[in-house]
Amino acid sequence: MTTVRSTETTPVVPIPSGPARILTAAGATGTAASAFLAWTWTSGFPGDLTVYGYPGGLQWLTLAGALITLLLTLASYHLPGLRWTSPSGGNNGILYAALGAAATTWFTLIAISAELGGLANLEPGGWAAGATSLITLLGALGLPLDRHPRGAGQGITRYLGLRLAKVERPLPPVRELPSPIEVLLIVVAFATGLYAITFGLDTDYGELFTAYLLLAGFTVAALTKSGLVTRLRALAVKHRTVTTGAAFAAAAAFPFTQSSDQYTSVATNILIFATVALGLNIVVGLAGLLDLGYVAFLGVGAYAAALVSGSPASPIHVHFPFWAAMLTGAAVSIVFGVLIGAPTLRLRGDYLAIVTLGFGEIFRITMNNLNGTTGPKVTNGANGIPRIPDLVSPGFTIRGLHIPAFDFGRKHSIGGLELGRFSNYYLLMLLVTAFVVLVFARVGNSRIGRAWIAIREDETAAEAMGINGFRLKLLAFALGACMAGLAGTVQAHVSYTVTPDQYTFAEALPPNSAFLLAAVILGGMGTISGPLVGATLLFLIPKKLEFLSDYQLLAFGLALIVLMRVRPEGLIPNRRRQLEFHEADIPDQAASPETALTKAGA
Template identity: 60%
Template sequence: MTTKTPTDNTADITKSPTTAAPLIPLPPAVARITTVAGSAVALVGTFLAWTWTPEFPGDLTVTGYPGGLQVLTLIGATLTLLFGLSGYGIRGLGWLTPGGTNSPVVLLALGTLGTTGYAMGAISDELGGLVNLEPGAWISGIGSLVAVIAAFGLPVDRPYDENDSAPGLWGRLRHSLTAPDPGRAKDLPAWAEILIIAAGFGIGLYVFAYGIGTEYSELFVGFLIIAGFGFTAVARAGLLKRLSALTTKHRNVTVAAAFAAAICFPFTQTNDQFALIGANILIFATVALGLNVVVGLAGLLDLGYVAFLGVGAYAAALVSGSPQSTIGVHFPFWAAVLTGAAASLIFGVVIGAPTLRLRGDYLAIVTLGFGEIFRITMNNLNGNSGPDVTNGSNGIPNIPDLEIFGFNLGLPHDVLGHQLTRSANYYLLMLLFTAVVVTVFRRSADSRIGRAWVAIREDETAATAMGINGFRLKLLAFALGATLAGFAGTVQSHVSYSVTPEQYQFAGSVPPNSAFLLAAVILGGMGTISGPLIGASLLYLIPAKLQFMADYQLLLFGIALMLLMRFRPEGLVADRRKQLEFHEAGQLDVPEATALSEGATGVAKAGA
């Protein structure tokens, strides 16, 4: 068998007629200077008035003090300027682009143009035409447009190969999304690496808090545009890969930094409504992480998972002292939590025992049916169609706030000079629950049982042939996932003050529901910890901030998932296994001699 070495492969690519051809025929020096100059012009325009009337949100009439959408253009232009200057080898800026100097510039220039163009369009639409735009908007718009045109004239960071599109506009954009690997960074002192990790999570906290704190939809749309292009640019520059290597090296420091940043979030919010969004995001993310045990680790497609959340919420509501509870008992906090988790565990075992002998689509259909059966049953336990347990469609309202060690979560409290509202209190409680769920997931995934789940997910027949009891382990995954969902449901019932059957549907306009939970796991990355957390945050935050698009949520999410499956099927955060599975075409062939020697070494080790 003839194999191709990496050197031959590189040589063939270099001889390709599409090697490193820029889209705009400009000399590299001219293209870079023009990109930097266009970004500088766009930046200057943000300090001038963009409209003559303060009727547009954000008051863009002030000269010398950017506000609203001007700030986003200012950030985009500044980043484009810095990444553009890093290509000159300026001392202190080279670290920005360890993996390539030009692809991030293209993406940031597009993000700046997109944000500025959207702002100009929104002003014209709301105020009645382009005549409402002041010179500052035109200066920033023209500057960002010039920067984009010049950025497409920059040389590509790596040669085109036979798998790339032709070097047109679409081909260059796709090429910018696949920048070269940054390589291994030189080792730094441990304290410096820890400071970099802390700075990374600090920046993440600031961006997340800014996104939640946007007070009007126009600003949030602009934030999504610049954040999307900015995140992709930073990733293609190689900075995220370098940060990922550091977080892997200092795993315990990373976990501590992540939760420290999360604890600081409520102290950055002055609006109780924004803190409530944060609490609901944690509930949604925790349930998605529980579903990740079932779908991501064990490979069981569960379309009725939200029913387990409902079981925990109803169980906690019945024993938490609500005047409308038909049981009429008031358990303390810890007992209510255990009751909700135990009820979901029992429900998971009862549902899983007869259904987990099915596979694939059959299992998905049956779990979908059980999810609907739960909702209908809660509706029928109203005293007419069945026993009076759940008050039917009225649900269980007036659930009292939790009180833990004399600390009433429903009352505001002053902590370190900052007033924590009711929503902030529940956010911190849910953060504690999230820490428990993350710990359970990590320990389970790294254990012998977790490896068995992965084996079942990859090939159940082969796993069974190796001695793995597939049914027992699948039932264990189902039960664990149900318990984690019920765990979060106990807090969700108190946060929302009530539970009703309509909250636990397969698909609906208000998450969490089964469709959104499954989408969060797929969007974020199956089998990972941070993936479902990020996916759940996006899927909850975007509808919460763009309520005028509520009628088109399912359509938009469907389009988003199709685009994700096309361009990043492994999810936003993917483990190594998924990356290799979905991107096998990019791997180099292993020389035959090397493969044989590695095989002989493996056999020798096994024999020893």
């Protein structure tokens, strides 16, 4: 970040900014209006885009994109009441919003033409939407944008001739709001977030999901550029407890928004995947230990839970209660973590990567082999341990208050709303996730967490500061294993069956070690929200893009490469990187003796 801060504020398309702004606003209005027209003549395209006067399916996304663009454009007129949407005052946000609207619209138009066989399938409404979205984009390109000067361009937008610069515009000071209103804002933000995520989860055809991702990506970029995200983040930091509470309340509210178990099962698996990714983040993100076989610990937990679950296929004929099964899974995972860690953590750096990769493979092969023919009969080999009964939390009585037994496999009715099997597990898993988040947050910011980060930064220096590197690395490794094991116990019960193939290095579907690592790094190492976001995306994208069928993994691989190219630090930058951004304003003082002198001495 020490490169020159030479950016200029110029339009990409040379038109005066006044007319450009009018063009943007008019275009966005037009696009929004065109969402109410029919785009195609047949309901053969999913979502039914043939209705006049009411948007359907993908048109909702175009409408949303156009409205966000309009909002940001109007805010740039300093309209009272709208300033809050764009505190930075830059125009790059408008461009990103316009890009989002255009991308969504054109994706829809192309999808219609491609699937129904030709442009003839587009109705005038579709053409109008396409044209107006391009007009909006043209207008936005005519606005004064923060750009690199010619020749100094960096980043991916250079190739398009946009040369957009990542400028952190200073935000005007915040107007102090009364605390309850700030809390209310956080709640509104989370409600919006919950709605947006639920919408994404509930998309029932791939086109809608793709367009949703396009729009979501551009909108987040737009709101980041407009400064709104920074404002919200500042609020969130200020009211940390409220934010965390709101986040979990929003997550817990999810099953209640669902009428069937279809998407809660997806959401449960996302939570499992995300929790394991967060556990891996302790190992990779905090302690800097590259673990390429992490999924094995999920497997250890799942197998341990399956063996004591009372499944008829288990050679151990015991049926542990709910809490004991979870503790068993976590404990066995810790044991394995220590067994693997103790001999290898004395080695430096990348050797650990290969040993853990090896361990991951050994685990899978061993589970395959313990089938009675190629090895002792324990795991049933490739067929796995099937028919794992549902968890049952036993009933008990405290001080006369009877808590009834709770069967996770049954439907329950809470406040008139039916909660199915997956909803039960979803809520259980949410508790596990909350626990892992709590552990991560508290340990990460403690004596132990600081020691981990110190080891990650420079192990020799850390040792010289009195840190027992081996012991702390082992602790990180064991803790990470424990978290994965805990998630594994739930996973075994959610999916009824554990098989060795669920725990491979790389496979088309998560969780596997490669996807887990990708979730951590893609999301942002060392952060809490990073792996959660990364895991959600990595789980949903392959799931929702089934229309890509054979090309799904290919698309995933390409996405990894492109994302690392665009954002090598991950989607959610570490707090430390944010600090760095702020300090980029301070000139490099390495060669200035005055500052050192004035404060020298004791």
